[in-house]
Amino acid sequence: MNSSAAIGIFDSGIGGLTVAHAVTTLLPNENIIYFGDTAHLPYGDKSATAIQAYSIKICNVLLQQKCKVILIACNSASAAAYELVKEYVGSKAKVINVIDPVIEFLAENYEGKRIGLIGTKQTVNSNIYRKKTDSLDKDITLKSLATPLLAPMIEEGFFNNNISESIIQEYLKNDTLNDIEALILGCTHYPLIKTQIENYYQGSVKVLDTSEIVAKYLKKYLVENDAQNPLNAHIKHFYVSDFTQSFETSTKIFFGEQIRLEYYPLWE
Structure with missing residues (x-):
């Protein structure tokens, strides 16, 4: 595992930002890549099959970014797609759910x-x-x-x-x-x-x-596997599958700075 690689985090929308914020607070040196699937929010009323399809597509994006950990920052996706995602990702990254x-x-x-x-x-x-x-x-x-x-x-x-x-x-x-x-x-x-x-x-x-419980769990995993980022520099990169004003506003509220959102449609 490349310890300086990013932690990939995904959710249907702004909810996972609570996890991302907890992670950056507890692990300030870690690079974060966040994917908000705003085109399909909320996941809570979607079928398990749909959530699994969205999750695999997002994991492809995070794997392309060479993430060392993929954190499913959504309870609905954790319940419906964790086992499938874990099998799909295999040894390319550690997969953690929020349950x-x-x-x-x-x-x-x-x-x-x-x-x-x-x-x-x-x-x-x-x-x-x-x-x-x-x-x-x-x-x-x-x-x-x-x-x-x-x-x-x-x-x-x-x-x-x-x-x-x-x-x-x-x-x-x-x-x-x-x-x-x-x-x-x-x-x-x-x-x-x-x-x-x-x-x-x-x-x-x-x-x-x-969100706090999950961040502590992630830190414990990184420490036990000697996988914490040894560098002081850290990067936060945010992808969204659809631009929404609420997401842009929320990222600024959570992180106290203007965050550049990159549009990444899942199906095009």
Whole structure:
């Protein structure tokens, strides 16, 4: 593995920027190549077959850039396409999803606890979190709730306002999430509304930011495999499959600088 090679990160839109920001904060020397599949967002209401097709196309782009790691920064794609992507990429790069790091974190910290999960329909209906949690044999009770309005709401810039407040509260008061001790933000968009969710629970429920958990998991992998970038110089390169104003605005908000977006259509 070329330790100075980039980390490739992809998502359907701005959600994966929460992961990219967490990665650049924790690993400031790493080169980042991000692909936002804005032409097909959100992934949460797409079929598994469609998500797999998008994911393989994006992986081709990241492999052409010689990425050492491909990070699937999307729960829907992690649930639907991880095994296929891992097989497709083979030994060319390490493939990491955003689900396994969270499962490992639960095993280490939440044995015997009641955990809530909110995510897209694709993530929740795949039942992947429940299967992986049950396989831990840690007596963890998982309560899952699909929250399909949240990702498109965030993509459209509706967070930290009265509109988002009403939608968030309507979901969180659902009986499914009664008596939980922690809540997994099972979509990489959701850290953008983490503060609103924390305000709702008033400290009674620990809100788990998966972007931070995934970044720590990635750092651990790089350290253990002596694959951290030894150079101080770092590059951030962003591809999008369709130009959207919200994505351009969000990249500037996340990284505190104007980011040049390169248009890269997946099918042309």
